[in-house]
Amino acid sequence: MSHTPARALEHEAIPGLEDDEVASRVVREELKLLATVQAALGSEASANTAALRGRELDDARLLELREDVAVAKPEDLPALFEQMHHLGSLRAQRGKGVVGSVDPKNPYFGHLRLEENGKRRDILIGGKSYVDSNSGIKIVDWRQAPVSRIFYRYREDDDYEETLGGRPVEGVVLARRGVAISAGELVRVSSPQGTFVRGEDGRWKRLDAFTARLRTEARDARSEASGAKKLPAHAAGDKHLPAIASMLDAAQFDLITRPGAGLIAIQGSAGSGKTTVGLHRIAYLAFAEPQRFRADRMLVVVPHEALMHFVARVLPSLGVEGVPISTFPRFARRLLPELFPKLPHRLHDDTPPVVVRAKTHSAMLRAIHAYGSRLNDDLDARVAKVMEKWPMGEKVVTAWKATRPSAAPKAGPGGTPAPGTKEEPVADQRVTTFAQWLAGKRSIDGVGLASMLPPVTRGAVERLGQELRSRARSVIGAWDEILTSREMLGEAFRGQKDFGSGQLDRVHEWCVRQARIRAEGERDGELEAIDVEDIPILLRLWQVMRGPLTAPDGTPIRMAHLFIDEVQDHSPVELRVLLDLANKDRSITLAGDSAQRMLDDDDSRGEFDWKGLLAEIGMAATTLEPLKVSYRSTAEITTFARGVLGPFAHEAEPITTRRGPDVELFTFASVGESVAFLADALKQLAQDEPNANVALVARFPQQADVIYEGLERAEVPRVRRVAKQDFSWEPGFDVTDVRQTKGLEFDEVILLETTATTYPATSQARHALYVGATRAAHQLWCIASDKPSPVVTEALATPPAT
């Protein structure tokens, strides 16, 4: 690293800024300051070497002394202790001069020039503290040093009053700048006078003002640009979907007005109006056939609570009141206590990821359906066995078999018809028919009523009836049996490339242990609990063995219409449970986007595909042409998002309706630096546009925590940490993680920590980044406190389609 002496910079022209006096002054001052710091750190580094060498010698001598003490005579001890004490304080003294771990290549990211009582002083803000009184340099740690508060809380020219180290101080902020130093070179200065960056060729330039500034867009301007009518007045300043019936395009209208019966699947890239279409379809059906599509006989299922509240406000604005809206977990947990009163209420919070993957895998749905078919076979075998001893038995067996018309099954997907569908009736219904005969409520042709059987046979048949009944109804028993049988699991997962036998062993082990704890009540302090992923499995088993789910008041749930949004995030088991809530007309709307499927990094399940899913769940659907117009986001954001997906991009390039500011990437050398930059930008926005509501979206919640704490310290007004989709939609800044934002939209989005480590070029990271980026309607920033993700830099290199 070569340093330019500070004095040499005094009058030097700054290449590229020759005609910009203000910029030259600011950049020159910062270059000079950096040169001074580097010179000090350089000489300090050699002093450090000497100090460290001295410490090593002290340490060796101290060790020797300790050994001497161990064998010394009592009268020699005081002198030895004295020497040890002396050496100890010498050593501590040497330590004080050590630079510590300030990185000379990136020593600080902020610069404050303060004036207190007529005296000026420069304070630098960095990741580590460093003080050198000879050269007057002071670097303070952004997280701890009280003085860093001034950097985060005040702006240039502000008067400040703070209590620092217990004493009140007051003064004026003469200069307040953010700087980026990369590999020892100053590459950017942000100041109230402008943002100046150094290009690869060493020349500086002033950035256009807006690129480093967040701007909101008047929402009405958006629809004007798309050539559509203005948004209705009630939508202005409101983050909720407006009633856009007057703007729907032909493809959307066609989907909305399809005949009520049958399942339709709406596909389309992010922001193409899938949710809008699904909700308008509900409104259309309610209007077209009010008797059949009564509000309380329809159900909307969305991925999380924020979207629930959002839909709850949109539907009434479309003229439909009272449609139940839920998430899968919310819906399922309401039913559970009635259906399974003995099931533990506690949910595990430490379910191993491999178990989560297995329980949400399509193979689990196969396992359940295979169980249902086998149960029917077993019941057949039992009835045949008991009846073979009895002369009229054959007729009973024939009658019993007729309760299962698919004894020679029509091959469904995967060769097995799913129990609960027309081909395979549920076991409990068959047993009920049998029980009715036993109870004398119906007769079997050629056999008559069961009361006509000889007493011995009747006893055997009654015992059989009880046995069949308990087997056909024991859903919890079936659930245990499937998950604790290594053989059944192996059979269901056979041929699954994304699931090895070692992984299956781990799943089996966990399930056996949990079943044991449930049987024993407690084991080694562990209490009985179920995995949240067990809930859909139990509900699907119920449907397969016992028929329709029942509401808490005991009535079977049979919906006239179902709208399931963000289908790609439901497991096949969950989806199948939901689909079987529909009545025989199966009037269902599914909406989803394969590019928005969120998987964990270690989940190698591969890409979501509609055809595969519909085959897996054993339903035929009308899949229509994907929606092609990207209404939510500007051309700049849409192009960037498409670039982010790379090889996973949608086949058709979305059509965009308007332009906006460029997507920007800001790179910093530390989190502290990025927080300082963000705090400035957000404070400015809060001042310019008090109604702005910006989402700051990290990939992982822990990253959101760090940034949130930094922004709070910096006293950014109305900054909120949203961890449970509890968006308030109030003006302010919501710091959150990408999972919370599914299906939502914000005018401005700042993607946090878009670094190479957080977003490597994997499919999981690409999908997560796509979801985050497409939440933005108007402006999108990417912030990286380290090497930026190649996914981002490559996507930025693509110019937007005009």
Ligand SMILES: Nc1ncnc2c1ncn2[C@@H]1O[C@H](COP(=O)(O)OP(=O)(O)OP(=O)(O)O)[C@@H](O)[C@H]1O
């Ligand atoms: N025909 C249209 N004209 C104008 N704006 C529209 C139209 N259709 C939808 N929009 C707007 O586009 C935005 C995105 O719509 P919506 O949320 O329904 O999309 P989506 O496909 O469900 O998105 P995601 O996949 O991200 O959940 C909304 O602001 C909506 O009001």
